[in-house]
Amino acid sequence: MSSCGLDFGTSNTTLGRVVDHAPVLVPLEAEHTTIPSAIFFERNGGVLIGRRAIEAYVDGDAGRLMRSLKSLLGTSLIDETTQLGRERKTFRDVIAYYVGAVKRRAEQAAGVEFRSVVHGRPVHFVDNAPDADRRAEDTLREIARGLGFAEITFQFEPIAAALDYERGIAGEEIALIADIGGGTSDFSIVRLSPRRHRVADRADDILANDGVRIGGTDFDRRVSLGEVMPLLGYGSAMQRAGLNAPTSYFHDLATWSNINRMYERGVTDDIRQVRREAKQPKLFDRLLRVLEDQRGHTLAMDVEKSKIALSDAPRAGFALDWIEKGLKVEIARGDLVRHTSELADSIAARIGRCLKQAALSAGDIDAVFLTGGSVQLAHVRRAIIACVPDARVVEGDTFGAVGKGLTIEAERRYGAVAVG
Template sequence: MTHPDTLAVDFGTSNSAAALLHDGAIVRIDVEPGEATLPTAVFFPADGGEMQIGSQAAQSLIEGEEGRYMRALKSILGVPLVHETRLISGRRRAVTDVITAFLTVLRTKAETQTGRSITRALSGRPVRFHSDHPERDTQAEKDLRGCYTAAGFTHVDFLAEPEAAAISCQAMGAADGLGLIVDIGGGTSDFSVFRNGASGPDILASHGIRLGGTDFDHAVSMAHAMPVLGLGGQLRRTMGAGLLPVPRAPYVELSTWAKIPFLYTQDTRRMVADMVRHAVDRPAMERFAEVLELELGHELAFAVERGKIAANNGEGSAAIDMGALQRGLKIALAVDDLNRDLAPTRTELRAAMAETLTQAGISGIDVGRIILVGGSSLMGFIADEAQAICPQAEVLRSNAFTAVVDGLALATA
């Protein structure tokens, strides 16, 4: 695709970025003051005020402003939930409406900073939005294309995110030979095997699975935070003897970034109030009821995310700080806990890397470079698993948050 006013957009589950190519140079859009990336998050004030995005949205949540916070919007593209409307800040909106509003802000910022009219986009996309669901994958791209169109883009193309990262890596002067892109995002993990060529990287194979950093958070939350709210407990029967297990479903939703806002309904609150009355561990269930009543789900998710990062960094004092719910409540989280919680994830990621090499028709021993991309690639076990598959490879940490958008911008030339 060749067009001078094509906006490269890396619309991510956790973070987003935008850039243009000007005279062969990448011009990243300051999507936040002095920043080339911003959290993919929005906040709608309860009083009907203007939608906030990125760090400002998170700050409003942290400061306790009344309103609705939403994150990980990309995760539900391709499923019916993305089109269901909810009452948000006095208006019924679907997630597609929210994504459209977010993309509109990115386009407007790009136009303001460049003084150019922008109606074309090259968007990154995961190799697979959904693992093992081709129809959902097709629908997810269709949903996202519709959001771009509604945001004022008249022409939209897509490029797989790890392939964009490979373009960026070659432009930075990566050595010849075989390389493996390992792009671990918030909602998906993508892999490309490439060989540098005179006209750009030759992509030998690309593969992806629906697994990312928000799934890491989910696993840690289910193992450590949710039991403090009653998960794993028991309920007394309304009639008769015996006990029933506390249902898992609401905890699964509470520990899933994209689904948290949809828990705040009267039906869910009534269900949990009934669970409080019958809970064997009533204090734990009362905590769950308070999370719903005060809409503290995202504060809890942030606490889990911070604890995960601290444990990954080897901080001895790492913990999930649940003080927003109960003063002084902290759940210790060691790196050994993290490794145990994420063991199934590690297995899936290693299998996906191996499958990518198989599709490329090469052995891991032949890979000279592993390029880590995406914020969640900073988890220590990612490099360990990649090197287990490619034992002779050098591990390179590309610019984790901008490699994809840079490659997309270069691909518009």
């Protein structure tokens, strides 16, 4: 039996263990140590996770894809049910299946049973809602216990990233850790040094800790609402003067964790009624095509790919011929910034709160450590760095820093089986 660090993320998941006193991420999908947090329920009853889940969906296999499940923790949706094949399952059960599959894969790859875990968690699962935040952690704890973990504790994700970064520094410094993930953006200000790295209790070295429930999926939603959903009827007028089409359908279709709600019984009937009363019914024919083919995640993935491409290219886009011949989306980098600059500013504003909490000025920060997939967005990086302009910028392991740090913490708390 052994201990592990588990980073169940909105977009990706890792699990690490200690080998010869160093954190090592376990291969979870062939040689990959990072696995997408995705699950596909095949219509015939089979279940796929990770890249295979996404591939099955893209290939048009019959079934239902689910992503961004972590975003449901702490919300009232966690115990709602959704139709999956012939059964209805709660989202809690879906998360448990996914995390359980990751645990089993890791145990098979490592050749040990994991009984103790340090779970990563954002600073806030839900903003300004302590009770919901507590429920989210309790839900993950209950799921982990049901999967066979006997010892379950938690560590803030930016603190975990700090532990991984600290292994490589030569002297003492004060670091701002910025972990900009798929669902949340988290910051910690931590006093680090090679000497402190060996100390078990680091409470006095954590000078500030704050976060906000904004991440990569929120950028996807804003871009989708701005560039894709208007092609399907979002913001369009109804025949009745001064009335626009209902917006809730489009917000759900643009939100990773809510897409499957659009396939529930009765939704298409409601939209057909809206179509009959719309000034431009053709737009709602397009929306109905997306729902009838259950291709909402196709749109979300195309938007996500375009967002990522705009980090390097001035323009990106994708064809929607499967909806209507000749229909396409073209997005300029300026469009991405225009739709999401408010999100980038809200993320950066948390740095000011952290500095105030730590009673420090921007000039006191020696290094800013960037990790998480969404730090690749140029305007997000600029907004963060502008808050601490004199700090040295350090690039972390984009998808592995948190998992390695959680593994370091697992060894401290539980010990580990050191394997050569």
